[in-house]
Amino acid sequence: MIKKIILTTIFAFAALPSIVLAAVGDMVTYNVTSVVYPSDIVFDGTNMWVSSNVNGFRAAKISPSGVATSYLSMSNGGLPVGIAFDGTNMWVVGYVGDTVTKVSPSGVMTDYFGTGAGPWDIAFDGVNMWTVNDGYTAGGYDPYTGEVYPDTYGPTSVTKVSPSGAMTTYYGTGSLAEGIAFDGTNMWVANFSNNSVTKISPTGAMTTYTGTGANPYQLAFDGTNMWTANYGNNSVTKISPTGAMTTYTGTGAGPCGIAFDGTNMWTGNYSNNSVTKISPTGAMTTYTGTGANPCNIAFDGTNMWTANPSDNTVTKVVAVLPTGTVSVYSNISSSWSITGPAAITGSGTSQTSVSQPTGTYTITWGAIAGYTTPASQSFTLTSGGTISFSGTYSLNSYTVSATAGAGGTISPASRVVTYGNTTTFTVTPNAGYTASASGCGGSLSGTTYTTGAITGACTVSATYTASIATPTAYISAPSTDTSVSQNTAVAFSGSGTPIPSTSIPATLTSVNVGSVQNYANMAGPSVIPSLCQSGGYSSGYLVAIQYTPGQIDSLFHFTYQCTNDTYSCPADYTLSGTNCIFQPLIISYEWREGNCTTGTLLSSASSFNLSTPTQGTRTIYLRVKDSQGTWSTNCPSRVITITSSTPTSPTISGPSTLVTGQSGTYSFVSTDPQVEQISYAVDWNSDGTDLWMPYGSVPPPGSMTYVNSGVSQSASKSWATPGTYTVRVLAQDTWGNNSAWTTYTITVSDPQPCTAGVVDSSGSWAPTCATSATCLTPPDPSQLTNQPGIQIGLCPTPEYTGTAYRACSTATITCTPATSCGDNTCNGSETILTCPADCKGRYQQF
Missing domain, CATH: 2.10.70 (Complement Module; domain 1)
Structure with a gap:
């Protein structure tokens, strides 16, 4: 059955005073007393709508500023609760009469009857309206029989309502289904009595998922998941498309309504007059202060609105601050600072800041050196709008x-x-x-x-x-830096170029004016110069001629005047005509060593000879002064390097052969071309310098001694071991210049054993004593004791030291006459053959 009802009365109500809402959670409550017990709430894109949960159907439209317009229905069934928007019309369910009512934008109402029993909530699927029906049938009283019929609850269901009011009811949801929501494909209902949700396909196929928080009352969809507000245990439950559930606790007390703001879920908390914001991860923030017993909740794009049945109010709560876009443009890279509802800073040439809170913004441009800073600007940003700041910097x-x-x-x-x-x-x-x-x-x-x-x-x-002109100094000799041997004189010569000559006007000091005379009978003006000279002004010149022709005796008459002026010049200037000419002269020279102006003065002549007594490097400078007293500012110089030649290689003299232990004396001499003094380094064994002469040993640093060039030095040396030795000697002058080494070879040998010979030249057995011998190795006189008539003495000690032998002096040999042939005794080794005179008698007796 369809019943169309025309709007009969409109009531308008004033909103509460304007309140500034600046932050999330800020809220304002508006009275809508024409709607008794506002139950559900929905947004139509501009205004909020509430339904009245009492008999005598009413629905009210509430402007963003809280102004309410109430629509009154005379007869449509009772107890309107759920309300939904189809994009054009509002739809309200009548709980007691099992109806839905479509309310046009102009307030025309059309009732459709025949939903399932007890329609409590309603949702739109993009084409059809759907009601969730909790099975309620109102009881009653039969006046004829006096029988009382109690309220009853039958099976819960959902009813799909076409735009024309055609209805299809599907059964099979969970127990006491109260809330309904659409996920883009399916309808979902919250089953209050058995903690579950039921998903209903477009054809009415149902799937129930259990496990929500206690007493789920309303649902909301976040684009992916369905959420329930669980009245019984202050929680919300997030349900995935497949029915997987996550419950988050901690809302305000008695959450029954739930809505999505694009990011977060919000619940209306019936039991403590509050709303709770729930993040996608379940983090919760509760804001108190709504009207009495808020339940159902709806979002208008910026604010959450709650319907508060117990005091006939609605409450607007800031959920998402209204935002817009702030853009900044600059003609050059710059910086800026923007103040307002949000602080924005930036730099560069452009910047766009989105999602900025609405309100008035003021930009201050940063100063840039050399540029004129743009003036500050202010603009007001509205929700969804854009403000643009543009700064133009101009070069100063x-x-x-x-x-x-x-x-x-x-x-x-x-x-x-x-x-x-x-x-x-x-x-x-x-x-x-x-x-x-x-x-x-x-x-x-x-x-x-x-x-x-x-x-x-x-x-x-x-x-x-x-400008101060200065003379220029030149060194002509030596023409370049040079090197000379020590004690060689170096000839220096120099010159200077004076400053250019200058000319200034001479000063006129006196004027000698000749007498003015008139002459007649003159041949014309050409005679005037001669007249000046004849007047005694031989060096003057004509300064004026007054010519007066006359007719006196047909002769010309002339008047003339001659002058002889005197000019003078400053000192050092020469007068030339009427100019003074100055030509300075070079009058002073300074040759210095060390530096140009304060070094040691060597000479004040234009040339001099530099002596070089010592080896080294010397730098000589020249400057000149002209007759005006001006010194040259340039300062040429020459570097003279003085070298010392090396001494000649020494000559060495001394014994070239020795025996071990024998000392030899060696002399050496050298000459120095510069007649420097000399010291000699002696190396006895070619293994390094052993001594310096005349010092006598290796001197410590700074203690070297010298002898004059050509003076010889001597040193003695013996060797304990036989062999060939190379002695080296070099000469060094006082500058440390060394000659080449001179070498000398020494042969050292061991002494020979001591020997003595016996000469029996006469055959008379008269021995001849040896008068010289060399030491034995080792000395052993027994080697010679078998010689008759000779006693051999040892070489004088200490010829043998126990480890080496030294040359011995002449051997000590004592010759003692021994019994011999001719002593009339045949003894020893004498025989008749060797000594017949002594032995003849021995042999004759036989």
Whole structure:
């Protein structure tokens, strides 16, 4: 059955005073007393709508500022609860009459009857409306029979309602289904009595998922998951498309309504007048202060709205601060600072800041050196809007002034220069002056002064200094740096070029004016010079001629005047006509060693000879002075390197053979070409210097001694071991110049054994004693004791030291006459054959 009801009365109600809502959770409550016990709430894109949960159907439209417009229905069934928007019309369910009512934008109402029993909530799937029906059937009283019928609850169901009011009811949800929501494909209902949700396909196929928090009452979809507000245990449950559940506890007390703000879920908490914001991960924030017993909740794009049945109010809660976009543009890279509902800073040439809170913003542009800073700007940002700040920086220009002192000019007098650029000025000195300039960070090159980068007004100042000419010094000999041997004189000669001659006007000191005379009978003006000379002004010249022709006796008459002026010049200047000529002369020389002006003065003549008594390097400078007393500013120099030649290689004399232990004395001598003193290094074994002569040993540093060139030195040496030894000697002068080594070879040998011979030249057995011998190895006199008539003494000690032998002196040999042939005794080894005189008798007796 369809029943169309026309709007009969509209009531308008004033909202509460305006309240500034600046932060999430801020709230304001509006009275809607024409709607008794507002139950459900929904947004139509502009206004909020509430339904009245009492008999006598009413629905109210509430503007964003809280102004309510109530629509009154006369007869449509009772107890309107759930309300939903189809994009054009509002739809309200009548709980007691099992109806739905469509309310047009103009308030025309059309009732459709025949939903399942007890429709409690309603949702739109994009085409059809769906009601969730908790099975309630109202009881009653039969006046005829007096019988009372109690309220009953039958099976729960959902009813699909077409735009024309055609209805299809599907059964099989969980117990006491109260809330309903659409996920884009399926409807979902919250089953209050058995903690479950049921998913209903477009054709009515149902799947129930259990495990929500206690007493789920309402549902909301976040684009992926369905969420329930669980009245019984202050929680919400997130349900995936497949029915997987996660329950988060901690909402305000008695959450029954739930809505999504695009990021977070919000619940209306019936039992403690609050709302709770739940993040996608379950983090919760509760804001208190709504009207009494808020339950159902809806989002208008910025704010959450709750319907508060117990005090007939609605509460608007800031859920998402209204935002817009703030854009900044600058013609050059710059910085800025924006104040307002949010602080924004940035730099560069552009920046776009999205999702900025609405309100009035003011930009302050950062200063940039050399640029004019744009003025600050203010704009008001509205929700979803864009404000654009644009800054144009302009380069500053500065005046660069120029000034010049006496002696020259600078041009131009000024220039206007853009920040960061450079400019130039022409600096021109007068003759006889030199220019310098400074200012504005620049430099002078030739006559052009170039500034640095201009960053502000500044001045270039040119100054001029009278040029001071100076003479120039030259060294003609030696022509270059040179090297000489020690004690060789070096000839120096120099010259100077004076400053150029100068000419100044001579000073007129006196004027000698001749007498004025008139002459007649003259041959004409050509005679005037001769007249001047005849008047005694031989060096004068004609300064005036007054010519007066006359007719006296047909002769000309002339008047003339002659002068002889006197001119003078300053000292050192020579008068030439009316000019003074000055030609300075070089009058002084200074040859110095060390430096040009304060070094040791060597000579004041134009030339001199430099002595070189010592080896080393010497730098000689020359400067000259002219007759004006001006010294040359250049200072030529020559470096003289003085070298010392080396001594000759020494000659060595001394024994070339020795025996071990025998000492030899060796002499050596050298000469030095520079007649330097000499010291000799002696190396006895070719293994390093053993001593210096005349010092006698190796001297410590700084203690070397010397002898004059050509004076010989001697040293003695013996060797304990036989062998061939190379003795080396070099000569060194006092400058440390060394000669080549001279070598000398010494042969050292061991002594020979001691021997003695017996000479029996006469055959008379008269021995001859040996008078010399060499030591034995080892000495053993027994080697000779078998010689009759000879006693051999040992070599004098200590010829043998126990480890080596030394040369022995002449052997000590004692010759003792022994019994021999001729002593009339045949003894020893004598025989008749060897000594017949003594032995004849022995042999004769036989």
